[in-house]
Amino acid sequence: MFDIIAVDISGRHRTNDEYIMVCAAVSASVTADNIEKTNQIAIRSFRSISAPDVTDVINMVETTVAELKFGGTIVTEAGDMYNKPQRIIDSIFYQDFKYQESLGERRCIELAHHVSLAARKFLLKELGLQ
């Protein structure tokens, strides 16, 4: 079993002249093909006037992950890091980082994705933006 933190950010497009983003980090133990146990989920929202670049994305991920009590390798989809080579992104992160590979990791990212989408939808509703 492997401890990972699967992270997904939703809202990386302009909404009413700004970017309202929600980052979800799921700490879990995964096997090669399944999620064995989820430990904790952290959610943070971020607002910005300009489109986020790689550094912004990494900052959002690190801020969200800092709220978790559990450690593990941070895993994202390559697209979330603008498809930059993994070793470059890894060198910027404080923690271990990699792109999704196994089915277990993919399932966990999918979970993080649902969480960030649902949380963002809720947030927009609360803000009266939708």
Added chain:
Amino acid sequence: MMSKRKSMSYKAIIVKRDDPGTDKDKSDLQIRELKELAEAAGYDVVSELTQTRYPDRKFHLGRGKVEELAQMVFHFSPDKIIFHNPLNTMQVYNISEICRCETIDKFQLILEIFATRATTHRSKLQVELARLEYELPRARAVISILKKDERPGFMGLGGYEDSYAQDIKNRINRIKDELETIQKDNRSLRAMRHSLGFSLVSLAGYTNAGKSTLFNSLVDEDVEAMDMLFTTLLPTTRSLTINGRQVLVTDTVGFIEDLPHWMIDAFRSTLDEIFLADIVLLVVDSSQPVEQIKEKLLVCHETMWDQLQDVSIITVFNKSDLLQEDELQQCINYLGYLSPNPVAVSALKGSGFDKLKTKIYNELPEWERISLSLPMSEEGMSILAWLFDEGIVHDVEYDEKIYIEFEAREKIINKAISIINKFY
């Protein structure tokens, strides 16, 4: 089938162009994969040629490199030149003209492989469909090349362009219709299989991993594959009995890196065979360098992610006879995070099969086990015969009654109970 082609020994030169700045390891891996694919299609790869540059519009490679290629063709007289990179019609035409050798790209090579392995009506249709979909845009291009050259007489053909493309489109539609019908039949076949209580295990993996070898040594010899229904639609299906449970094992086409979408769609139902199984045996060649195995497993995971239903995966590290015990263990440990249920076997030597079978057994959909008693009568005996057919009879004692230890899927257990209740 493959060995027949191999003995005919077609020769090929493989070619690959890289954009400047391409990762060398990745490029090496791709040329190796191309070589493996070519060999799987029965070619003897006599030489390789690579070039780093941006694509040339007319020749794909640089003009000088194509001349070099022509020299190689003169020297080796291959049957084909196989490019890793997708080529457009103009480039194929130009390269073939200069080199005087049939030139194809990786996707046509894959089509050839699929074509040699297509044995059912359905898979033949799929190959034909993929070929037509590959052809359609090219058919248009050929016509516009001809037009540009203003070949005499061509302009007089008028509606030829339209009718040719239309003809291909019509054939595509006809095949799609027919495939849909077959697809429906297949779904009901699958339902029937489940109602009969068979579990399906399918073999997946890259070419050359040893799938066919494993298939042949794993399945029960001389056991004819079920009825005609199964054999016509899944020709490579044979049965295997593990601890009394009967499973159907299917050999399938391998995974290949970056299949283009038109091809994936065309082969979706072939892939379905893998993914509608209860268990997938993911076969890898553990004698390869770990980084190569890792790359291949990554492609498998990616492909499975797009297709996967609710199936169990067992990772079979094949060709264990080619490695030392500790090397093998290291390899399995290193790749653990990509290898569900790892097990080492040698398909060639037949070792590791007990462990593999245990793993398959553990992943089979659950059956229940109960103790039953039947009257010692003709009727009781005929029910016992029925139990033998539907599940596993672990133990029978004939006394005043017939005492039976029986295991089967839930539905059968319930039916057995309701029949037996009638007696008491």
